[in-house]
Amino acid sequence: MNSRDTLITELNVLENFDPLVPEEYQNSEYLMLGNLSPLVQSTVITRLNKRPKLIAMDTMNFWMDIAMGDLEKTISMVDLLIINDEEARQLSGEYSLVKAARLIRGMGPKILIIKKGEHGALLFVKDEVFFAPALPLEEVFDPTGAGDTFAGGFMGHIASTGDLSFENLKRAVIYGSAMASFCVEKFGTERLLDLKSEEISSRIERFVRLADFDMNVLVK
Amino acid sequence: MNSRDTLITELNVLENFDPLVPEEYQNSEYLMLGNLSPLVQSTVITRLNKRPKLIAMDTMNFWMDIAMGDLEKTISMVDLLIINDEEARQLSGEYSLVKAARLIRGMGPKILIIKKGEHGALLFVKDEVFFAPALPLEEVFDPTGAGDTFAGGFMGHIASTGDLSFENLKRAVIYGSAMASFCVEKFGTERLLDLKSEEISSRIERFVRLADFDMNVLVK
Numbered sequence: 001m002n003s004r005d006t007l008i009t010e011l012n013v014l015e016n017f018d019p020l021v022p023e024e025y026q027n028s029e030y031l032m033l034g035n036l037s038p039l040v041q042s043t044v045i046t047r048l049n050k051r052p053k054l055i056a057m058d059t060m061n062f063w064m065d066i067a068m069g070d071l072e073k074t075i076s077m078v079d080l081l082i083i084n085d086e087e088a089r090q091l092s093g094e095y096s097l098v099k100a101a102r103l104i105r106g107m108g109p110k111i112l113i114i115k116k117g118e119h120g121a122l123l124f125v126k127d128e129v130f131f132a133p134a135l136p137l138e139e140v141f142d143p144t145g146a147g148d149t150f151a152g153g154f155m156g157h158i159a160s161t162g163d164l165s166f167e168n169l170k171r172a173v174i175y176g177s178a179m180a181s182f183c184v185e186k187f188g189t190e191r192l193l194d195l196k197s198e199e200i201s202s203r204i205e206r207f208v209r210l211a212d213f214d215m216n217v218l219v220k
Numbered sequence: 221m222n223s224r225d226t227l228i229t230e231l232n233v234l235e236n237f238d239p240l241v242p243e244e245y246q247n248s249e250y251l252m253l254g255n256l257s258p259l260v261q262s263t264v265i266t267r268l269n270k271r272p273k274l275i276a277m278d279t280m281n282f283w284m285d286i287a288m289g290d291l292e293k294t295i296s297m298v299d300l301l302i303i304n305d306e307e308a309r310q311l312s313g314e315y316s317l318v319k320a321a322r323l324i325r326g327m328g329p330k331i332l333i334i335k336k337g338e339h340g341a342l343l344f345v346k347d348e349v350f351f352a353p354a355l356p357l358e359e360v361f362d363p364t365g366a367g368d369t370f371a372g373g374f375m376g377h378i379a380s381t382g383d384l385s386f387e388n389l390k391r392a393v394i395y396g397s398a399m400a401s402f403c404v405e406k407f408g409t410e411r412l413l414d415l416k417s418e419e420i421s422s423r424i425e426r427f428v429r430l431a432d433f434d435m436n437v438l439v440k
Contacts, residue, residue: 098358119339122356131430133351136342138318170433204435210351211431213390215424 007062021047030159032151033057038067038074045077054158056080057109058151061090076108082151084115097122101129113173115150117143123173125166132173133211135181135203142187146180149192153179178203227282241267250379252371253277258287258294265297274378276300277329278371281310296328302371304335317342321349333393335370337363343393345386352393353431355401355423362407366400369412373399398423 019040031052033041041057057078063071064087075081081104085097092100101112101124112124116134123130154176161168178200185191239260251272253261261277277298283291284307295301301324305317312320321332321344332344336354343350374396381388398420405411 096357096359098356116339119336120351120353129356129430130433131340131353131356132433133340133353133431136318136349136351137316139316167434171435174433174435208435210349211353211433213350213352213394213431214387215391215394215428 019044019047026050029053029162030155031055032155033074033078034148034151035060038063038070042070042074042077045074053162054079054164056082056151056155058082058147059087061087064090072107075104078109080111080113081109082113082115082147082154084117084147088112088114098129111169113154115147117146121150121173121177123169125169128166130166130170130173132170132177133207134177135206135210137181137184140184143184144188146183149183150176150180153177174204174207178207239264239267246270249273249382250375251275252375253294253298254368254371255280258283258290262290262294262297265294273382274299274384276302276371276375278302278367279307281307284310292327295324298329300331300333301329302333302335302367302374304337304367308332308334318349331389333374335367337366341370341393341397343389345389348386350386350390350393352390352397353427354397355426355430357401357404360404363404365409366403369403370396370400373397394424394427395420398427 017036017040021044026049028048029052031044031048031054033044033056035058038059041059045055055078057074057080059071059075059081060083083091088097088100088104089095092103094100094103097114101114101122105112105124110125114122114124116122118134118137118140120134121132123132154172156179157172157175158164158168161171179192181203182191182195182199183189237256237260241264246269248268249272251264251268251274253264253276255278258279261279265275275298277294277300279291279295279301280303303311308317308320308324309315312323314320314323317334321334321342325332325344330345334342334344336342338354338357338360340354341352343352374392376399377392377395378384378388381391399412401423402411402415402419403409
């Protein structure tokens with residue numbers, strides 16, 4: 001089977017996947033919809049008795065190619081969409097990420113994160129935009145899972161603070177970027193398994209130094 | 221003539237160009253070597269009676285293709301090299317910009333700026349690295365001259381402050397980025413001709429907000 005056939009098969013499995021939400025997950029305050037079929041994602045939302053404080057969603061160009069209607073419907077139901085630059089361009093039909101962001105946020109999500117891989121990430125909230133750097137790495141051993149790790153780090157910070165302000169969303173993007181920078185250093189999830197909290201703090205510190213500058217010094 | 225022939229012709233003109241340094245420029249503290257043949261660039265350096273406080277240099281892949289020996293010699297004579305990511309990769313033979321930066325700085329320049337266009341710029345000084353954001357723009361009307369405008373904004377800030385500290389080099393990168401962001405908004409130098417200083421200040425303020433985050437807030 002070629003890769004498209006493989007994906008279609010996977011799709012059929014997914015379409016028949018009935019996402020039952022276990023009782024103990026019913027009152028979750030934060031929902032992260034991983035990159036599955038938009039129908040499965042929206043079914044999860046409708047099966048929650050109470051709307052979470054934040055519903056975040058990942059997706060990819062594959063769903064734009066074959067299920068744009070479902071995808072648009074699901075996007076209209078979420079608070080935060082996390083996609084990469086190529087996906088943002090395909091979803092909006094706009095090359096400029098500023099224009100793309102405006103169109104995509106018009107589809108529903110109040111918050112949009114556009115990931116740019118080794119070039120960092122953009123966070124759009126209200127009239128604000130934040131440019132998070134990516135750590136310049138000596139070597140990327142295996143990029144698999146970097147996007148999911150970003151989402152996990154982001155949601156972990158939001159869930160542990162309960163703060164949806166712009167300032168805290170920015171911090172969450174930095175946490176997500178830091179976690180993703182670990183992920184790519186080894187194969188699969190290997191680097192994340194025995195990660196110590198001091199390693200995370202010192203990685204965060206590197207992001208702070210990397211992006212730090214102070215213009216409030218008068219020119220002589 | 222095809223574009224390569226045109227360039228070769230230009231090259232011949234440049235090779236025969238004898239860069240005399242006017243007397244009133246002899247004690248310049250800051251020298252920016254624009255993207256000319258490396259032989260012309262090094263001749264300018266050797267014709268200065270006194271070494272400037274900072275010698276900066278721009279170059280391009282064309283010189284790497286046809287005059288690598290001269291280019292390496294000139295690079296070894298400067299303090300700061302300003303190139304883009306593609307050029308850094310070609311010059312070093314390394315894809316990773318961290319590895320490329322190490323190799324290039326081993327060729328001479330203590331300071332290296334790698335410009336990444338819409339993805340910002342990296343500044344390498346000693347063991348430090350700074351990631352400057354690029355302003356996400358609605359539209360890029362004409363990118364011609366953005367690199368030279370960056371260099372001009374950078375050197376202008378350095379020359380007006382006389383401060384070569386890492387902190388001030390970072391500010392200079394932000395000034396360069398801000399000036400380049402104006403350049404691309406209109407055709408050629410049009411946008412720069414009547415630029416007001418308040419417009420520059422407010423553009424700088426946008427860069428500050430764009431990259432600002434604060435991790436020094438305890439997680440609840």
